[in-house]
Amino acid sequence: xxxxxxxxxxxxxxxxxxxxxxxxxxxxxxxxxxxxxxxxxxxxxxxxxxxxxxxxxxxxxxxxxxxxxxxxxxxxxxxxxxxxxxxxxxxxxxxxxxxxxxxxxxxxxxxxxxxxxxxxxxxxxxxxxxxxxxxxxxxxxxxxxxxxxxxxxxxxxxxxxxxxxxxxxxxxxxxxxxxxxxxxxxxxxxxxxxxxxxxxxxxxxxxxxxxxxxxxxxxxxxxxxxxxxxxxxxxxxxxxxxxxxxxxxxxxxxxxxxxxxxxxxxxxxxxxxxxxxxxxxxxxxxxxxxxxxxxxxxxxxxxxxxxxxxxxxxxxxxxxxxxxxxxxxxxxxxxxxxxxxxxxxxxxxxxxxxxxxxxxxxxxxxxxxxxxxxxxxxxxxxxxxxxxxxxxxxxxxxxxxxxxxx
Amino acid sequence: xxxxxxxxxxxxxxxxxxxxxxxxxxxxxxxxxxxxxxxxxxxxxxxxxxxxxxxxxxxxxxxxxxxxxxxxxxxxxxxxxxxxxxxxxxxxxxxxxxxxxxxxxxxxxxxxxxxxxxxxxxxxxxxxxxxxxxxxxxxxxxxxxxxxxxxxxxxxxxxxxxxx
Amino acid sequence: xxxxxxxxxxxxxxxxxxxxxxxxxxxxxxxxxxxxxxxxxxxxxxxxxxxxxxxxxxxxxxxxxxxxxxxxxxxxxxxxxxxxxxxxxxxxxxxxxxxxxxxxxxxxxxxxxxxxxxxxxxxxxxxxxxxxxxxxxxxxxxxxxxxxxxxxxxxxxxxxxxxxxxxxxxxxxxxxxxxxxxxxxxxxxxx
Numbered sequence: 022x023x024x025x026x027x028x029x030x031x032x033x034x035x036x037x038x039x040x041x042x043x044x045x046x047x048x049x050x051x052x053x054x055x056x057x058x059x060x061x062x063x064x065x066x067x068x069x070x071x072x073x074x075x076x077x078x079x080x081x082x083x084x085x086x087x088x089x090x091x092x093x094x095x096x097x098x099x100x101x102x103x104x105x106x107x108x109x110x111x112x113x114x115x116x117x118x119x120x121x122x123x124x125x126x127x128x129x130x131x132x133x134x135x136x137x138x139x140x141x142x143x144x145x146x147x148x149x150x151x152x153x154x155x156x157x158x159x160x161x162x163x164x165x166x167x168x169x170x171x172x173x174x175x176x177x178x179x180x181x182x183x184x185x186x187x188x189x190x191x192x193x194x195x196x197x198x199x200x201x202x203x204x205x206x207x208x209x210x211x212x213x214x215x216x217x218x219x220x221x222x223x224x225x226x227x228x229x230x231x232x233x234x235x236x237x238x239x240x241x242x243x244x245x246x247x248x249x250x251x252x253x254x255x256x257x258x259x260x261x262x263x264x265x266x267x268x269x270x271x272x273x274x275x276x277x278x279x280x281x282x283x284x285x286x287x288x289x290x291x292x293x294x295x296x297x298x299x300x301x302x303x304x305x306x307x308x309x310x311x312x313x314x315x316x317x318x319x320x321x322x323x324x325x326x327x328x329x330x331x332x333x334x335x336x337x338x339x340x341x342x343x344x345x346x347x348x349x350x351x352x353x354x355x356x357x358x359x360x361x362x363x364x365x366x367x368x369x370x371x372x373x374x375x376x377x378x379x380x381x382x383x384x385x386x387x388x389x390x391x392x393x394x395x396x397x398x399x400x401x402x403x404x405x406x407x408x409x410x411x412x413x414x415x416x417x418x419x420x421x422x423x424x425x426x427x
Numbered sequence: 428x429x430x431x432x433x434x435x436x437x438x439x440x441x442x443x444x445x446x447x448x449x450x451x452x453x454x455x456x457x458x459x460x461x462x463x464x465x466x467x468x469x470x471x472x473x474x475x476x477x478x479x480x481x482x483x484x485x486x487x488x489x490x491x492x493x494x495x496x497x498x499x500x501x502x503x504x505x506x507x508x509x510x511x512x513x514x515x516x517x518x519x520x521x522x523x524x525x526x527x528x529x530x531x532x533x534x535x536x537x538x539x540x541x542x543x544x545x546x547x548x549x550x551x552x553x554x555x556x557x558x559x560x561x562x563x564x565x566x567x568x569x570x571x572x573x574x575x576x577x578x579x580x581x582x583x584x585x586x587x588x589x590x591x
Numbered sequence: 592x593x594x595x596x597x598x599x600x601x602x603x604x605x606x607x608x609x610x611x612x613x614x615x616x617x618x619x620x621x622x623x624x625x626x627x628x629x630x631x632x633x634x635x636x637x638x639x640x641x642x643x644x645x646x647x648x649x650x651x652x653x654x655x656x657x658x659x660x661x662x663x664x665x666x667x668x669x670x671x672x673x674x675x676x677x678x679x680x681x682x683x684x685x686x687x688x689x690x691x692x693x694x695x696x697x698x699x700x701x702x703x704x705x706x707x708x709x710x711x712x713x714x715x716x717x718x719x720x721x722x723x724x725x726x727x728x729x730x731x732x733x734x735x736x737x738x739x740x741x742x743x744x745x746x747x748x749x750x751x752x753x754x755x756x757x758x759x760x761x762x763x764x765x766x767x768x769x770x771x772x773x774x775x776x777x778x779x780x781x782x
């Protein structure tokens with residue numbers, strides 16, 4: 022009968038002296054940012070893994086209690102920093118639900134386009150670095166070039182290429198123009214070729230497949246029980262997608278598929294992410310051709326919205342409202358209520374629990390970060406894998422430390 | 428019969444308070460009935476997905492009577508039904524039963540609540556600090572903890588050029 | 592020896608200048624990337640911006656092979672001992688770039704956990720502002736650092752020995768002390 026070391030892991034007897042402990046991180050290239058793992062190894066086999074996190078805990082939620090609903094958008098930006106705009110959209114989705122604001126159709130479509138661009142951006146970096154960690158440098162460079170194009174698009178819209186702080190309560194900071202629409206169109210046109218090229222580079226690449234197929238298996242039941250959402254859950258066959266289940270923004274009008282796989286391993290996650298990018302491009306195509314005309318911000322009659330600049334300069338009402346929203350000791354009334362609102366971020370269910378106390382600041386601004394829940398799964402799925410698989414599994418889980426620790 | 432009605436008829440003595448705000452359906456449950464209620468929801472009503480555990484410190488909240496509110500967001504993945512369950516605990520010894528035996532996702536979420544608010548979860552297998560350092564003594568998201576801390580962030584030795 | 596006898600392919604310089612020239616043009620960065628700035632650091636190194644044009648593309652993740660630490664992103668109280676340890680592991684001569692607002696001053700994160708500027712605890716040679724800085728800006732920073740190394744570097748690194756103070760502000764400023772005292776008073780009054 023083969024000797025199973027995992028049985029011994031529970032004992033602290035001298036027999037297991039041949040097991041040795043490896044500290045992995047917090048500063049290690051494959052952890053991408055600041056994760057730390059204490060691995061117990063038997064030769065190259067991982068017997069046990071204990072994650073230590075908090076190496077980037079910077080008090081986001083405490084800050085959220087001291088900044089108002091518009092100011093805090095600059096902070097949520099820095100949470101999942103490979104798709105910053107999606108955090109903003111999620112945050113203001115929750116705030117608008119609390120305040121009961123219904124967006125204009127143009128803003129809904131605009132935010133949908135940006136959200137899907139962010140999904141592409143997130144998946145580009147994730148699949149790119151996943152390949153990079155396993156030795157495929159080319160895919161990373163190809164995909165990073167596409168990310169630069171998306172940076173250009175959001176820079177045209179908002180003026181900043183990275184942390185855009187673009188959304189506002191009830192709308193966005195500035196409307197987009199036709200040049201922006203053309204930029205999005207040309208990005209979509211060029212993206213398909215690069216996507217296909219990387220498909221050819223990786224999907225049937227023997228070296229890549231050997232490293233990811235059958236690695237890091239997660240069953241559908243475990244996914245649900247452990248709170249896993251997003252592409253990870255869909256790669257295990259859980260058909261949950263908040264864009265379909267609880268439609269927000271313009272998703273109810275759009276025609277798109279929920280991508281899922283039964284594989285449950287790193288390869289399935291890679292395939293799901295690759296295919297989701299194609300679906301996102303389809304969504305953007307539908308939106309960009311049907312983007313409605315009209316105002317992008319909701320009517321300034323609701324007291325929570327920053328008025329348009331012409332009305333600030335030309336009318337006393339606009340000026341007063343601008344003053345009310347902008348001054349730190351003024352602000353708009355909010356309901357004394359609590360709300361949980363979630364969106365489907367590129368990583369999974371990104372929820373916010375906001376407690377309003379009547380002031381324009383949230384009394385409590387809790388984030389439900391998908392990375393945090395996903396990283397808790399890691400010790401279970403890495404067990405009995407090789408040390409080199411740690412890198413593959415970490416790459417496929419897409420853990421963003423700033424979102425993990427906040 | 429809606430889920431709220433089912434819960435009311437199952438726990439008539441508990442005094443559940445059901446309400447709705449926007450699309451959030453909420454049930455407020457006393458702390459002693461929390462564990463049976465969660466077990467019933469998981470076992471019989473098919474709420475198999477625990478999305479979120481978090482807490483709120485109501486120290487400075489106008490009109491609040493209890494110190495901490497703990498919030499559970501549970502989802503039925505078959506029907507897509509979402510329910511927010513809330514309970515209250517108080518100083519000096521805030522303790523709640525752990526939901527780890529029902530949903531494994533409660534593991535880290537409860538550890539975070541413990542780390543940030545000091546609410547203990549009895550029955551949790553490994554209740555340690557998770558985000559702040561082990562030697563940290565305060566609970567940073569409590570309202571009586573200042574935003575800028577009490578100087579912990581600068582309590583380190585300095586390395587000069589001559590040392591390195 | 593008359594200068595006219597020297598062939599064209601030989602030039603004369605000081606040893607200090609030759610060493611500094613070589614060091615400045617072959618910086619090996621240690622990317623201490625903790626947060627968002629790390630992604631911009633990646634962007635700087637990849638296709639469009641291509642850090643290799645300035646001889647600084649050899650990112651090494653082992654501190655013992657590097658001579659330039661780029662602190663990219665906020666450093667929090669749990670991470671600071673790690674940062675100091677990695678800094679001490681790097682061999683001399685070494686330089687440090689503090690990239691981004693958070694590493695320079697704490698940036699928007701004036702909270703209990705974030706160190707308000709890494710220069711309080713390790714020596715920093717160059718600050719690159721921005722949140723995050725654009726890749727162009729990081730490159731400008733690296734060029735400025737090359738300039739600094741070329742004009743003032745010595746062969747045996749004696750210029751570092753003179754710096755006995757941390758190069759940033761003093762670790763405890765008055766504001767901080769007042770804030771701590773107020774916080775303690777608040778605590779006492781609560782109890």
